[in-house]
Amino acid sequence: MALEIINDHADRAIANLLVQFKDRPNIEAVLRVVVGKVQEIEIAFWQLLTERLLGEAVGSQLDVIGRIIGRDRGPLDDDVYRGVLRGKVAANLSSGTWAEVVHVVALCVNSVIVGSYVEGVPEYPAAGTIRITSTPLVEGIGPHVADLVALAESSGVRILFQYYEGDYVFGFDAPDTNLCVNPSFEAGDINWAKLGGISIIDDPANARTLKWVSKWVSPSYGEQSITSEQISVVHGFDYVASIWLKGSDTADSAVYVTIRWYDSDGVFISDDSSALTGWSLTWVPASVSAIAPPKAVAAEIKIIRPVAEEDILYVDDVEFITNGPCFDGVYGFTTTVEGT
Numbered sequence: 001m002a003l004e005i006i007n008d009h010a011d012r013a014i015a016n017l018l019v020q021f022k023d024r025p026n027i028e029a030v031l032r033v034v035v036g037k038v039q040e041i042e043i044a045f046w047q048l049l050t051e052r053l054l055g056e057a058v059g060s061q062l063d064v065i066g067r068i069i070g071r072d073r074g075p076l077d078d079d080v081y082r083g084v085l086r087g088k089v090a091a092n093l094s095s096g097t098w099a100e101v102v103h104v105v106a107l108c109v110n111s112v113i114v115g116s117y118v119e120g121v122p123e124y125p126a127a128g129t130i131r132i133t134s135t136p137l138v139e140g141i142g143p144h145v146a147d148l149v150a151l152a153e154s155s156g157v158r159i160l161f162q163y164y165e166g167d168y169v170f171g172f173d174a175p176d177t178n179l180c181v182n183p184s185f186e187a188g189d190i191n192w193a194k195l196g197g198i199s200i201i202d203d204p205a206n207a208r209t210l211k212w213v214s215k216w217v218s219p220s221y222g223e224q225s226i227t228s229e230q231i232s233v234v235h236g237f238d239y240v241a242s243i244w245l246k247g248s249d250t251a252d253s254a255v256y257v258t259i260r261w262y263d264s265d266g267v268f269i270s271d272d273s274s275a276l277t278g279w280s281l282t283w284v285p286a287s288v289s290a291i292a293p294p295k296a297v298a299a300e301i302k303i304i305r306p307v308a309e310e311d312i313l314y315v316d317d318v319e320f321i322t323n324g325p326c327f328d329g330v331y332g333f334t335t336t337v338e339g340t
Contacts, residue, residue, distance in 0.1 A: 005046045010035045054085055075140045083108050084144045088151075096154030098122050104152040105130055105161075108145045121294065126156055129294060131236065132163040162236075179231050180301060180320040185212040196224035208244050208283050208316040216305060216313035224305045230262060230298040231320060238323040241301045242287035247279050248312040255279070255313070256304040257288045259320075261296040269293055271302075279313070 006012075013035045014028050021027050057065055058078050062085070066073055071088040073081050087108035094100040102120035109118065109132055122128040130149065146161050153159055181191040184207075185200045192200065197217045207213040216224055233239060241259050258273040272290035292299065301320055305313065 006042055007039070009039045009042060054082060054089075057082075071144070074144070076138070076144070080138045080141055084141065084148070087145065087148045091148040091152040094152035096152065096157070098128060101128075101149060101152045101159070102130060104148050105132070105145055108141065108148065126154075127158045127160075129160040129162065178319050178321060180228060180318050181231075183318045183320075184208075184210050184316060185214055186210055188212070191229045193227045193229075195226070196222075198224055198226055206246075206314050208246075208314075214315045216315065218310050218312075222307055226303050226315070228301040228318070228320075230300055233261070233292045233296055233299045233322075235292045235294050235296045237292050238289065239292060239299065240287055240289045240319070240321050240323065242285055242319045243303055243315055244283045244285055244317045245276070245279055245313060245315045246281060246283045247314070249281070249310075253277070253305065253307050255286060255315075256302075256306070257286050258302040258304060259288060259290050260300040260302055261293055262298040262300070263295045264297045266298075269296055283316075 010032045013031050014022075017027070017031075054062075054065060062078055062081055063073055066081070066085055066088075069085065069088050069092065071085060076084065087104045090100070090104045090107050094104060098120065102118055105120075106118045119131045120128060121131075132145075142161075142163050145163070149159055149161055182188075185192070189200055192214075194200070194214075198214055199217070200212060200214050202211055203213050203215065204211045206215070214226060239259060241257055243257055245255060254275040254277045256273050256275045258271050260271040261269040263269055270293055272288055274286065274288035276284070276286035299320075301318060303315060303318075
């Protein structure tokens with residue numbers, strides 16, 4: 001049974017009087033004075049019991065708990081500091097498993113940041129990434145959490161801890177800003193590499209919006225493609241690549257819209273692709289949506305027709321936009337944490 005404070009010691013004492021002493025004002029008055037001291041002791045002990053509990057402690061009481069378990073407050077307010085102390089307790093008890101390390105981070109942030117989400121991505125055998133997402137961390141908490149990750153994880157394990165704080169804003173284009181250079185081919189071949197019977201021409205009659213358009217004529221061999229120059233991206237962001245296309249006739253073959261991801265060394269990581277099968281004499285859209293993978297810093301848009309048809313294909317108005325961070329957070333800080 002849960003403990004409860006007793007706030008009515010005097011009333012209980014009067015109720016327990018023998019019948020011959022009941023309804024005696026003088027006796028009740030004396031009893032209330034005497035038992036009032038008991039009530040004061042009850043309240044004092046209750047405060048000692050509850051206000052030193054982590055969930056209830058405030059101010060200097062939290063500081064005492066922090067000194068006991070080995071984590072000073074620094075600039076943190078009570079609510080934020082309380083979350084860090086919860087994480088410290090869990091880190092002290094951690095045996096170094098991946099789930100325990102992620103739990104330490106969750107304890108630090110979830111109690112004070114409504115809607116936050118801790119994403120753990122293990123990279124076996126001895127690495128991983130932990131991201132704080134959905135909302136920024138309170139300024140100053142990041143280094144505390146990084147220290148606790150190092151304490152909780154096993155020796156020799158390397159973890160990337162990614163987060164952003166306060167009003168920190170990473171430099172990226174606003175949603176709906178087209179990141180693609182020369183998207184409607186009005187500057188000719190600039191930004192585009194072509195393969196297999198593709199030309200970029202001034203043809204207002206067949207351009208979708210302006211004057212220039214990419215024209216795909218069936219080559220003597222199979223695949224046709226057009227590829228953009230690399231565009232800077234932020235890993236963890238959601239991106240959409242889209243195009244408009246039409247043919248000189250209806251067709252049943254496929255056109256693929258592909259995003260190809262690259263790391264900081266220019267090494268290909270992976271790609272995401274979506275196919276539109278069949279088109280007509282009128283403009284139809286095709287698109288692919290994908291989240292930039294870990295380590296991605298650049299992307300190419302590649303449009304592919306694997307099997308050339310006899311008809312002429314027109315592609316125009318390429319768009320590459322970001323919907324912002326897929327976890328509603330930009331990782332302004334990345335800390336490499338080594339297990340201790």
